[in-house]
Structures are given as C-alpha cells and as structure tokens.
Amino acid sequence: MQKVPFTTGYLTAHCGDDAYGTLDGYKAEGGYETARRVLKKGTPEDLIETLKASGLQGRGGASFIAGQKWSFMPGAEDDTGPRYLVCNADESEPGSFKDRLLLERAPHLLLEGILLAAFAIRAEKTFLYVRGEYGEAIRVLTRAIEEARAGKVLGPRALGSRFAHDVVLVRGAGAYICGEETGLLESLEGKKGQPRKKPPYPAENGVFGRPTTVNNVETLCHVPHIVEKGADWFRGIGTAESPGxxxxxxxxxxxxxxxxxxxxxxxxxxxxxxxxxxxxxxxxxxxxxxxxxxxxxxxxxxxxxxxxxxxxxxxxxxxxxxxxxxxxDTTCMVRVACIITHFFREESCGQCTQCREGTGWMNRIVSRIERGEGRFEDLALLKDVCAKMEGKTICAFADAAAWPVQGLLRHFPQDFQSHVTHGQCPYPGSFVLA
Amino acid sequence: MTERVRIRVDDVEYEVDAGRTVLQALDDCGALFPERDGKRPEQTDALIPHYCWHPKLSIDGSCRLCQVEVRAGADAPPKLAIACNTPVSEGLVVDTKSETVAAARQGVMELLLINHPLDCPICDQAGECKLQDYAYTHGVDHARTREPRRKAKKRVDLGPTIVFDQERCILCRRCVRFCREVTGTGELGVFDRGDRSVLETFPDEPLDNAYSMNVADICPVGALTTKDFRFKMRVWFLEDVDGICTGCSRGCNVHIGVAKNAVQRYLPRRNDAVNGTWMCDDGRLSYHEIAREDRLTTCLVREQAIGEDSPQLRPASLDEAVAAVAARLRPLLDAKGPGVIAGIASAHASNEDLRAFKTFLDVLDVDTIGLAVARGDSDDLLVEAEKGANGAGARAVGFGALAPVADRIRGGGIEALIVLGHDLFADGSLDARALAGLDTVVAFDTHRSPVERVAHVVFPVRHAAEKDASYTNSAGIVQPVQRAVVPGPEVRDEGDFLQRIGAALGLAGFETETETEAESKAGDGAE
The missing domain is CATH 3.10.20.600 (Ubiquitin-like (UB roll))
Known part of the structure; x- marks a missing residue:
C-alpha cells in the first residue's frame, strides 16, 4: 500500500505496523478476545444495548445510530429462515479513502466487528461487499478470511462458541450507486445496481428476501473497541451527540x-x-x-x-x-461544479425521473456556464433543478447530487456570475478538466 | 377477513383493506379512475397521476409522479411520499392537492420533458398520451432548456407486433415488468444508466410473445406502438364501444375502437373477473375478421341453373331464402315429422340467438340437438381451448355434445340439418361427405366456410361487434355487448331469420314482422 500519513487512535493503532496483518499478530494484541467472550457468554440483546448506549453513528455517510439499526432486525422469535449481515466495503464516495486503510491493514479487526454485529442480529452469514478496484484489500481480506476459517474464528463454532458464522467476500464492479445500501443488495443478488424503494426496509426484506443489516467497514471496526472498553469509554471521546x-x-x-x-x-x-x-x-x-x-x-x-x-x-x-x-484560491468553483455534476450524471442509476434527468441537466447547464455560454438566470435555474431533485427520489443519490451544487451556488455565486459576465473562466491557473 | 382501515384522501374518507398501498387501495374502491366507466384509463385523469404504477404489475416507484403529502394522522406533520408505495394505515391523511404536491409533480413533468422530442403532431399516441395530458394538467407551459435534446433510436422494430421510439420513452418500465411478471418471457430491459438509460430488447431476441401488444396499451407515451394500429387513425376520431373478444371462451372485455362504421382496433377493457387488463394478440387482431373479404353479406340459396351439372349456391333475397327453407322443410315435416331434423348450435352465437334457436327447435319438436365447437391451444394466462365466445351460453340453453347428433346423422336417421356457425367439422366427427346425403342443410354463419359445400340455404348473420346481445364466458359470467358497427342490410341476427322461417312454416307464435325489423325501420342510419 502506498504510504499515507496518518495519526493514530484506537482504530488505526496497528495500521502502521504489521501487527494486525495476520491472525496470530492480531491475537497477540488481544484480538478476538472480546468476541470470544461475547459469543460464549453474551446475549444479542445486551450487545445491542451496549451499542445503543455508546451512541455510535454509522460511518458510511448517513450517521445513523448503529445500535438502533441493529434493533430493527427481527428478534429470536422469528425463525423463518436465515438473516444476513452485509459489510459495505464499496467505499466509492470521491474524497473518501478511510475504509481502504482498515481493509488493508486491519482485516481481523473488521472480522471481529463482523462477528459481534452478526451475533447481535443473529446472522448466520456476512457478505463482505468490497469495491472492485480495491485489489490489495481483496487480497488481504481473502487471506484473512481463510486464516479465520482455518483458525476456527469463523465456522460452525465460531471462536469455540455455539454461534455459527461465515464471511463471503463479494467484489463490486465499479458503480458508485452500489455503495447505497439497497443498490448494494441488488448488486449482491447479481442484478443491476439500482436502489430499492422503501418499504420494505432491509431489516425486513434485504438480500435474497431475508432480514439484512448493512454496516460500513469503519462502523464495524469500532464495535470490538466499544464492546471491550464499554459505552462510557466511547462516550468520553468526541462530542455528546457524536461520540468516538x-x-x-x-x-x-x-x-x-x-x-x-x-x-x-x-x-x-x-x-x-x-x-x-x-x-x-x-x-x-x-x-x-x-x-x-x-x-x-x-x-x-x-x-x-x-x-x-x-x-x-x-x-x-x-x-x-x-x-x-x-x-x-486558484480553484475555479464552476469547474468544481462541472466535475461534481459530471460524476453524478455518470453514476445516477437512472430509475427515478428527477435524478436521471436532473443530474444530466445540471451538468449541461454548469458545462455551458464554464464554456462562457451561461446566462444569469441559469443560477436560479440550477437552484430550482436542485429543489426538484432533493428529497424526492428512491434513494439519497439525488440529494447527494443536489447538495454540493447548492453549496457552491450559496457560497461562490461570484465565480458563476463572473463566467457569465466575461464569457470565460476567470481562473486560467485552475486545474484542467479531464 | 382482511382488516379494514380508514384513510382520508382530500377530505373523502375511504375504508380500505389493510396491507395495501394508497394507490392500490384507491384503485380497489374504484376511486383512482373516477370516470372509468365506459372510458379507457387513457382517457380519464386519475385521482393521483402516475406513470410507472399499474394495477396489475409490481410496484416500481421510480417515475415519482404520484407523490402526495401523507400524514400519519390529522395532527402529524406532512411528508412527501409516493402514493404507489405508501402503505395505508388507520387514520392516514393523504393530500393530493397541496402546493408542495403540485410543485413536486411539476418538477417531475418538467424533467420528463427536457429530453422528450415533443413530436406530438406526428406521434400516434397523441390524444391518449399521459405525458401530453399530464403536461397540460400538472406540468409547465414552457421549456427552460437551452441544450439539445437527447438523441436516440427511432422506429425500432422490436418484433412482429411492436415498433419502438426510444426518444419518446419515459423509462417507466411498465413494459419491462409486463414481460417479466405477466408473460414470463422477459424480452425487455433498461440498459445503461443515468440519462443514457434506454429500453431495449436483448441482442437478437425480439419481443415476441402471445401477449406482446399489451405493452403498447400500458406504455403511457408513444414509445411503444402496435404495427397493427400505428398511423391508421387519429384516436380522437374513434368512438369506444364496449364489446368482448370472441376468439375463445374467456370472453376478454374489449374497447372496440370504431370509425367510419368499421372496427379500427380492439383494446383490452379492464374486468378483474375476466381478463384483468390484458388480452392476447390473436384475440386483439381478431377484429379483422369483422370486415374480412369472406364475410357473408347476402342470403345464399342452392339452385341448379340451365346448363349446370350440379346446383350452386347463389345470392338470393331474404324472402327467397326464407321461402326456400320453408319449401324444403314443410314437405319433410309433413311426411316424416320432426324426428328427421337435427339442430346444431354454435359457440359464436349470442345468448339471445341461441334461445331463439332453441325455441324454434322446441316448437318444431326437434330433439336431436347439439353444439359444435372448435378447440385449440390454451395457456395459463387467458387463452382458453374452446374457440368461441359462447359455448357456455349454448350449453346453458340446452345444446349438449355433438357426438349423439353426429351418430344419428351418420346412422342415416337425419334428413335435414339446421346449423349455426362454421365449426361443424371442427372436431372431426362430421365432414362434408357425412352430410352429402342430407335432404336439407340450412346454415347461419358470419363467414364463408366449408359448411357451405353441403348447405342448401345460407343466412348471413351478425358478428358480436354488430349487435346488442350477451355472451356467457367459460366462468359462467354473462357479458353484454353493444353494437359497434352496422353490417350490410341483409346481414341479420339468427333469431331474426328464424322468426321469419318459423312464420313461413306457419309455426305457432312466430309473427311475420320481427321486432328487429320494426326497430331497424324506425332507427336505421342512426349509427
């Protein structure tokens, strides 16, 4: 892996050395002891309570309270069939590369988090959906899963407990939308990655029609630490509303x-x-x-x-x-808007009218402004298109496409106006569009 | 029993089944298409406009036009949600008219139109296009786009029945779901993504199934059109008449599209007890038989002219034909009685005509009677094996199996046969040779058929689309039809001819002037 500077804390404590690279190395640092204890002596209910008490927010982007998400899953009384945990490792948000570090340098921390989460929601199997471009992560994880199976960390008696669990690694194929949790589930089922309408929610009808929880990599990596050190410890870090x-x-x-x-x-x-x-x-x-x-x-x-x-x-x-x-300060915000809208135009799944048509329209308007062919009314038009998209579609993709444009218009209208007034980009030194 | 809940939609309260969504529940109680009776859904504004939702397909939730404001109770805050996928719950309040809803709909309409070719003047769907209609009622009246519209494929030949215009498609995916969920053939899919998404068939896999033309019905825009009706007629020239398809004993309900006293098309008419919203392609195209060249338009009487080797069927007037029947049957009745006469009914005749036939035979005291029906392929969806709309009606009137009648004919016990329809030889128990020795064969039929070869007198009768009558389908449902087109002046109902024949034979209760005649004298030309 390319060396990136990082500051460490409990999550990344051993990401700079090779300690977490192998099962033995992870165990030597006390790894899997928390999961072993919980799987043998704990209950799913207690685990969910601990998570709720910790206030851990999902780290996949939506910041939904993780313990609450787990609690949506049916309880023990539902014995109609299997249920699944899905680990969302399709890190595809431009600007985001945090999960990659954990996947490549702390695979067993993730697997321990998976075991705990799976125990909490009574899942017999985890699908680990990894971004297809993460070749190194896939190599590391494949080896870690094999090690864990051989070392009886996974299997019919995971960590010597009566809890059976296995992890199946699935490679994504390069679509941003497959990082959206129900788009991911569709992709996992071998279908075109298009988010599902809700209801039903995944906890009721997820992958292969079974109750499913989807958690982000980093979210799951927090879990062993929270369970080991307690919700109060976790609450002591960060802010009151956003701990950790x-x-x-x-x-x-x-x-x-x-x-x-x-x-x-x-x-x-x-x-x-x-x-x-x-x-x-x-x-x-x-x-x-x-x-x-x-x-x-x-x-x-x-x-x-x-x-x-x-x-x-x-x-x-x-x-x-x-x-x-x-x-x-050399950055042209209209070019930024071009890049952002181009990205979302490319990646929209195309189901919902507003997103399919709105992402394309925004990109065409912004590109026209960048070329110096804009009109002053285009600024209001852009805002209006954003309003027509935001909060009105199956998934949050349309919001994700509208918010950055709204932000750029809110804070940098002068960049847009200047393009319209002068008929050209006022930032000759700004980065070049691909 | 299903639990019921009360919901309120724009100040109207409905009691609906729990477990349904708002659109489904409104459709269940007939409120979604308030003026549905007698009109196609394409002609009436839905209470909540929608594109991708269809009552007989799974919920898609992608067009977003059916957005409404819902509140969990009168005091709860409103939330914008799609009506097609919002479950009903006790006390749910739905607002379809708020400013927020209007703005959301307007947004959808504007975005649907930014890449639409707006070629309504040359589009076959114009006049029954939901994009056009909702653009007027819920959309904006001007375009704010400066950019060129998306280019895509035009006039794509999707298969034997359908032509596709990719630019007009709004990607509602009704057709995709139809082919996956109803026919199970899955020919269609949406390929690529974002604003490059396009509807296509899979390479070298044409859209070719027995129900393919339904995709044109459910296409809300002019993207999918049938080769049969395409560019044939502007739909606003069409009058819609309620009819049924006569192709098989299912009796699918149809809207008969009529112009210039000709049937221009059949479209399935929704009847959840019979055909839902679908019909098969064969049935849909069966209207062509109404005006086909082999229609019988005059009475025919077999006569031998001077110089001919054998007698030939030749056109005759109504009176000549009736007199010819009487001249043949009267001596036979007088000499040998009704026991040598047989009557065979048809699954193509209406209940009214079948009852008239039965009455005629009863008065004659003929008891050798049966029903001739053709059988063919059937499927699990709609197509029934019995190829005729009224086999059940004929049986209900008293016409049973053909075999005993055929046996008596073959055994030589029958000298005269009165037969409705053209399925006499369909099951193979009878053929022209078996009937060759009969003294008299009187046939009533819509079309020329092999029965003619042995017939002495042939009467031209009306098609189901040409009469006010009723037919009983295989499930025993009696279905009325209305006259859609007026046939030639000599084409009449079986009952009308029988009335005249009965009168000519001097049978009790048969008058010389029939009701139909009196009616046609009074109101001829009105339709």
Whole structure:
C-alpha cells in the first residue's frame, strides 16, 4: 500500500505496523478476545444495548445510530429462515479513502466487528461487499478470511462458541450507486445496481428476501473497541451527540494529504492547518468540502467548525464520510461544479425521473456556464433543478447530487456570475478538466 | 377477513383493506379512475397521476409522479411520499392537492420533458398520451432548456407486433415488468444508466410473445406502438364501444375502437373477473375478421341453373331464402315429422340467438340437438381451448355434445340439418361427405366456410361487434355487448331469420314482422 500519513487512535493503532496483518499478530494484541467472550457468554440483546448506549453513528455517510439499526432486525422469535449481515466495503464516495486503510491493514479487526454485529442480529452469514478496484484489500481480506476459517474464528463454532458464522467476500464492479445500501443488495443478488424503494426496509426484506443489516467497514471496526472498553469509554471521546473517533481523509491542496484518526468534533481548521499541514504552495484556502463529494462546500471563512453533524448542520452541510477535500484560491468553483455534476450524471442509476434527468441537466447547464455560454438566470435555474431533485427520489443519490451544487451556488455565486459576465473562466491557473 | 382501515384522501374518507398501498387501495374502491366507466384509463385523469404504477404489475416507484403529502394522522406533520408505495394505515391523511404536491409533480413533468422530442403532431399516441395530458394538467407551459435534446433510436422494430421510439420513452418500465411478471418471457430491459438509460430488447431476441401488444396499451407515451394500429387513425376520431373478444371462451372485455362504421382496433377493457387488463394478440387482431373479404353479406340459396351439372349456391333475397327453407322443410315435416331434423348450435352465437334457436327447435319438436365447437391451444394466462365466445351460453340453453347428433346423422336417421356457425367439422366427427346425403342443410354463419359445400340455404348473420346481445364466458359470467358497427342490410341476427322461417312454416307464435325489423325501420342510419 502506498504510504499515507496518518495519526493514530484506537482504530488505526496497528495500521502502521504489521501487527494486525495476520491472525496470530492480531491475537497477540488481544484480538478476538472480546468476541470470544461475547459469543460464549453474551446475549444479542445486551450487545445491542451496549451499542445503543455508546451512541455510535454509522460511518458510511448517513450517521445513523448503529445500535438502533441493529434493533430493527427481527428478534429470536422469528425463525423463518436465515438473516444476513452485509459489510459495505464499496467505499466509492470521491474524497473518501478511510475504509481502504482498515481493509488493508486491519482485516481481523473488521472480522471481529463482523462477528459481534452478526451475533447481535443473529446472522448466520456476512457478505463482505468490497469495491472492485480495491485489489490489495481483496487480497488481504481473502487471506484473512481463510486464516479465520482455518483458525476456527469463523465456522460452525465460531471462536469455540455455539454461534455459527461465515464471511463471503463479494467484489463490486465499479458503480458508485452500489455503495447505497439497497443498490448494494441488488448488486449482491447479481442484478443491476439500482436502489430499492422503501418499504420494505432491509431489516425486513434485504438480500435474497431475508432480514439484512448493512454496516460500513469503519462502523464495524469500532464495535470490538466499544464492546471491550464499554459505552462510557466511547462516550468520553468526541462530542455528546457524536461520540468516538473517526477517520478523516484529507485530500486536495494540502501539504500532508492523508488519514487522520481524530475525535468527532475536532475543528475542521485544526485538521486542515495542523494535521494536514495547511494549504500547499503557500497559497490561500478557498473552500473545503467536509465530508466527501456529496456534501455541501464550506468557504474559507467557515472552516472554524467542529467536525460533527450537530455543528456542520448549522452551516448547511454534514459530516458524510469524513472525506475532506481542500481547495486553494486558484480553484475555479464552476469547474468544481462541472466535475461534481459530471460524476453524478455518470453514476445516477437512472430509475427515478428527477435524478436521471436532473443530474444530466445540471451538468449541461454548469458545462455551458464554464464554456462562457451561461446566462444569469441559469443560477436560479440550477437552484430550482436542485429543489426538484432533493428529497424526492428512491434513494439519497439525488440529494447527494443536489447538495454540493447548492453549496457552491450559496457560497461562490461570484465565480458563476463572473463566467457569465466575461464569457470565460476567470481562473486560467485552475486545474484542467479531464 | 382482511382488516379494514380508514384513510382520508382530500377530505373523502375511504375504508380500505389493510396491507395495501394508497394507490392500490384507491384503485380497489374504484376511486383512482373516477370516470372509468365506459372510458379507457387513457382517457380519464386519475385521482393521483402516475406513470410507472399499474394495477396489475409490481410496484416500481421510480417515475415519482404520484407523490402526495401523507400524514400519519390529522395532527402529524406532512411528508412527501409516493402514493404507489405508501402503505395505508388507520387514520392516514393523504393530500393530493397541496402546493408542495403540485410543485413536486411539476418538477417531475418538467424533467420528463427536457429530453422528450415533443413530436406530438406526428406521434400516434397523441390524444391518449399521459405525458401530453399530464403536461397540460400538472406540468409547465414552457421549456427552460437551452441544450439539445437527447438523441436516440427511432422506429425500432422490436418484433412482429411492436415498433419502438426510444426518444419518446419515459423509462417507466411498465413494459419491462409486463414481460417479466405477466408473460414470463422477459424480452425487455433498461440498459445503461443515468440519462443514457434506454429500453431495449436483448441482442437478437425480439419481443415476441402471445401477449406482446399489451405493452403498447400500458406504455403511457408513444414509445411503444402496435404495427397493427400505428398511423391508421387519429384516436380522437374513434368512438369506444364496449364489446368482448370472441376468439375463445374467456370472453376478454374489449374497447372496440370504431370509425367510419368499421372496427379500427380492439383494446383490452379492464374486468378483474375476466381478463384483468390484458388480452392476447390473436384475440386483439381478431377484429379483422369483422370486415374480412369472406364475410357473408347476402342470403345464399342452392339452385341448379340451365346448363349446370350440379346446383350452386347463389345470392338470393331474404324472402327467397326464407321461402326456400320453408319449401324444403314443410314437405319433410309433413311426411316424416320432426324426428328427421337435427339442430346444431354454435359457440359464436349470442345468448339471445341461441334461445331463439332453441325455441324454434322446441316448437318444431326437434330433439336431436347439439353444439359444435372448435378447440385449440390454451395457456395459463387467458387463452382458453374452446374457440368461441359462447359455448357456455349454448350449453346453458340446452345444446349438449355433438357426438349423439353426429351418430344419428351418420346412422342415416337425419334428413335435414339446421346449423349455426362454421365449426361443424371442427372436431372431426362430421365432414362434408357425412352430410352429402342430407335432404336439407340450412346454415347461419358470419363467414364463408366449408359448411357451405353441403348447405342448401345460407343466412348471413351478425358478428358480436354488430349487435346488442350477451355472451356467457367459460366462468359462467354473462357479458353484454353493444353494437359497434352496422353490417350490410341483409346481414341479420339468427333469431331474426328464424322468426321469419318459423312464420313461413306457419309455426305457432312466430309473427311475420320481427321486432328487429320494426326497430331497424324506425332507427336505421342512426349509427
């Protein structure tokens, strides 16, 4: 793996060395002891209560309370057939690369998290759906699963308990939408990756028609630590509403792009200027996308915000996947809009009218403005198209396509206006569009 | 019994089955298409507009046009949701008219139209196009696009029955679900994604199944059109008449599209007890038989002209034909009695005509009677093996198996045969040779058929689309039909001819002037 700088915490403690690379190495660090204890002596109910008490928010982008998600699954009284855990390792949000580190450097931490989650929801099997481009992660995970089976960590008596579990690795084929949980389930079933309408929700009717919980990689990696050290310990980190550490992936115009494990609530400016070393080349900060491409941008003047949803919400953006994209003052925000809308136009699954047509229309409007053929009314038109898409479709993809455009228009209207006025891009030095 | 819940839609309360969604529940109680009676769904505005939802297909939830505001109770906050997939619950309040709903619908309509070719003037769907209709009622009246519209394939030949215009398609996927869920043939799919999504067949796999033309019915726009009706007639020139398909004993309900006193098409008419919303392609195309060249248009009487080797059927007037029957049957009756006469009914005749036939035979005291029906392929969906719309009606009137009648004919006990329809030889128990020795064969038929070869007198009768009558389907449901087109002046109902023949024979209760005649004198030309 390419070396990326990172700061460590409990999640990434051994991601810099090889300690977690093998089953023995992980066990030597006390790995699987928590799961062994819970699988033998714990109950699913207690486990769910612990998770709920910890307040762990899902790290896949939506920040849904993980324990609550588990509790939606049918209880022991439902014995109509199998139920499944799906680990969403299709990390595909542009700007987000945190799960990759965990997949490549802490596979057994993930497997332990999987075992605990599966025990909590009484799943007999986990589908580990890995982004197809993550070749190294797939290699590492395949070996880790084989090791775990051979070492009886997985199997009919997982970790010597009476709980049977197996993990099946499935490779994605490169669609962003297959990271959406029901799009993923469709893909897992061998179908075209198109999100499902809800209801039914996965906990009722998930993969292969069975109750299913979908959890993100990082979410599951928190679980062994929470169970081992307790909900109170976890609550002691981060903010009251958003406890725990998270992995911030910083990219763009910074001195030290990389992954930084920090408590939720760490100020964005601290992450950008201290941990990531500030803007590269001595230039000035212009804007930061705080949580992956689908979150609204923040202008330089608003980066003094703690990175937790309760604070980001006040600035009309959100934590998303914690992928922080930093842009300096040479960046043309219309070009940024071009790239973002092009991405979402390419990746829309095409089911819902507003998303299928809206993503394409936005991209065509923005491209026209970038070419210097824009009109002043296009700004209002763009906002209106966003409003027609937001909150009206099967999944959150249309929202994810609308929010960043809304953010750019909100904070950088002058960039758009300047293109219209001068009929050309005012940032000759800005990065070139592919 | 299913639990019932009460929901309120725009201040109207409905009691509906639990476990249904809002659109399903409204459809269950007949409220979704308030003016459905006598009109095709394409002609009436739905209470909640929708594209991808269809009462007989799975819920798709993708067109997003059926968005409404729902509240879990009168005091709960409103939430925008699609009516097709929102489960009903006790006290659910649905608002279909709020500003939020109107804006959401307008958004969908505008976005559906940004890439639509807007070629209504040359589009065959114009006039019964839901995109056109809802653009007027729920859409915007101007385009805000500067960009060129998406180019896609035109005039795609999807198979033997359907032509596809990819640019007009709004990707509702009704046709895809139809082929997967109803016919199980799965020929269609949506390929690629985003705004490059296109409906296609799989390579070298044409859309070819026994029900393929239904996809044109359920296509809300002019993307899928049938080769049969395409460019034949602007739909606003069509009058819709309720009829049934006479292809088999299912009796699928149809809308008969009529113009210029000719049937232009059949479309399935929804009847959940009979055919749901579908019909088979063979049945749909069976309307062509109404105006086919081999229709009988005059009475025929077999006569031998000077210089001919054998007698030939030749056109005759109604009076000549009736007199010819009487001249043949009267001496036979007087000499040998009714025991040498047999009557064979048809599954093509209406209940009214079958009753008239039975009465005629009863008054004559003929008791050698049976029913001739053709049988063919059947399937699990709609097509029944019995090829005739009214076999059940004929049996109910008293016409039973053909075999005893055939045995008596072959045994030489029969000298005269009165037969309805053209299925006399269908089951093989009788053929022209077996009937060659009969003194008299009187036939009533819509079309020329092999029966003619042995017939002495032939009467031209009306097709189901040409009469006000009723037919009983295989499930015993009596289905009325209305006259859609007026046949030639000499084409009449079986009962009408029989009435005249009875009168000519001097039978009790048979008058010279029939009701039909009086009616046609009074109202001829009205239709």
């Amino acid at each position: 550490n998270t992995l911030f992936g910083v990219s763009g115009h910074v001195v030290r792009p990389g992954l930084y494990e920090l408590p939720l609530g760490t100020p964005l400016d601290e992450i950008v200027f201290e941990h990531a070393g500030g803007v590269a080349g001595g230039r000035k900060l212009k804007a930061v996308i705080p949580g992956g491409l689908s979150m609204a941008v923040l202008p330089a003047g608003q980066v003094d915000v703690p990175m937790a949803n309760e604070f980001l919400r006040e600035r009309q953006t959100a934590l998303g996947t914690g992928g922080i994209i930093v842009m300096d």
